[in-house]
Amino acid sequence: MLGEHGFFILASYGVSALVLGALALSIVLDGRSVRRQLAEMDQRGIRRRSAGRDAS
Amino acid sequence: MALMDLANPTRFLALSGRVLPWLTGAALASLALGFYLAFQAPADYQQGETVKIMYIHVPFAWLAMFGYTLLALSALGILVWRHPLADVSHKAMAPIGAVFAFLCLVTGSLWGRPMWGTYWVWDARLTSMLVLLLLYLGLLALRSAIEDQNQAGRAAAVLSLVGFVNVPIVKFSVDWWNTLHQPASVFRMDGPTIHPSLLWPLLICAIGFSLLMLALHMAAMRTEILRRRLRALEARAAAEAAYA
Numbered sequence: 001m002l003g004e005h006g007f008f009i010l011a012s013y014g015v016s017a018l019v020l021g022a023l024a025l026s027i028v029l030d031g032r033s034v035r036r037q038l039a040e041m042d043q044r045g046i047r048r049r050s051a052g053r054d055a056s
Numbered sequence: 057m058a059l060m061d062l063a064n065p066t067r068f069l070a071l072s073g074r075v076l077p078w079l080t081g082a083a084l085a086s087l088a089l090g091f092y093l094a095f096q097a098p099a100d101y102q103q104g105e106t107v108k109i110m111y112i113h114v115p116f117a118w119l120a121m122f123g124y125t126l127l128a129l130s131a132l133g134i135l136v137w138r139h140p141l142a143d144v145s146h147k148a149m150a151p152i153g154a155v156f157a158f159l160c161l162v163t164g165s166l167w168g169r170p171m172w173g174t175y176w177v178w179d180a181r182l183t184s185m186l187v188l189l190l191l192y193l194g195l196l197a198l199r200s201a202i203e204d205q206n207q208a209g210r211a212a213a214v215l216s217l218v219g220f221v222n223v224p225i226v227k228f229s230v231d232w233w234n235t236l237h238q239p240a241s242v243f244r245m246d247g248p249t250i251h252p253s254l255l256w257p258l259l260i261c262a263i264g265f266s267l268l269m270l271a272l273h274m275a276a277m278r279t280e281i282l283r284r285r286l287r288a289l290e291a292r293a294a295a296e297a298a299y300a
Contacts, residue, residue, distance in 0.1 A: 001105075002105050002108070003099070003104050003105040003106075005104065005105060005106045005170040006105070008106060008109065008166045008167065008169060008170050009105060009106060009108050009109055011166050012109045012112060012113070012162070012163040012166045012167065013112065015159070015162055015163070015166075016112050016116075016159050016162075016163060019155060019158070019159055019162075020155070020159070020268070023151070023152065023155045023272065024272060027272055027275050027276050027279065028275070030276075030279050031275060031278065031279040031282075034279050034282045034283050034286055035282060037286055038282060038285065038286050038289075041286065041289050041290075041293070044293075046289050046292070046293045047289070048285060048288075048289065050066075
């Protein structure tokens with residue numbers, strides 16, 4: 001289906017999927033880690049003074 | 057609502073929280089459609105099936121340049137308006153742009169080997185794209201080398217504005233110099249030279265990757281805003297503990 005150069009085509013798509021997947025995963029995990037630390041601060045009673053007004 | 061109101065970090069968090077799931081869904085749907093059409097499209101009369109690499113390589117190249125343009129605009133926001141969201145945008149885009157520039161070089165290299173007989177040549181297009189990747193990496197290194205976040209943001213903004221001169225060089229390198237890399241075949245004054253059966257899947261893949269880049273940028277910006285809030289809270293807690 002991909003002809004004699006199938007290796008180069010599959011390698012291109014494979015590397016791209018791997019690297020983009022790793023980038024997306026690192027962004028998601030970083031976000032979770034920061035949210036968890038914020039939640040821990042909140043549990044300790046340390047929160048932004050404007051926390052009640054925030055829509056986030 | 058004024059535009060500057062939307063640039064308020066709290067409003068940005070609220071708005072992006074609603075937009076991000078739709079943006080991610082639209083990106084994945086566009087990419088699924090684009091790849092389906094790409095693998096249904098005919099082989100190129102000269103390059104055969106290796107033209108399938110074009111559907112990822114070309115969007116990566118466009119978006120590596122678009123990402124750097126967004127960095128330069130954010131740098132203006134940092135230096136001229138001193139807007140905190142501009143610094144957040146700048147910091148969030150650098151690693152994403154670096155990944156797209158890296159993938160452009162890797163997929164180009166894997167396309168070059170069967171078509172040109174080599175993974176790499178020092179021609180103007182390839183070299184200027186490598187310089188773009190090095191600029192992205194330089195920005196990341198600069199930010200991590202300076203402890204003061206405001207100072208790091210301003211230094212990175214200056215570097216990204218200086219480095220922006222490379223973006224038109226990447227784009228027009230194939231016109232200004234004799235290169236092994238082919239000239240532009242989509243964005244041309246006389247219109248695209250690619251057959252519509254190959255052009256449409258390429259454009260849909262490009263839309264999908266663009267939406268993906270914007271979604272990743274938005275998600276990274278949200279995390280960066282929360283990280284700055286966390287740092288401020290930690291600093292306040294430390295100050296309160298010191299006075300207690």
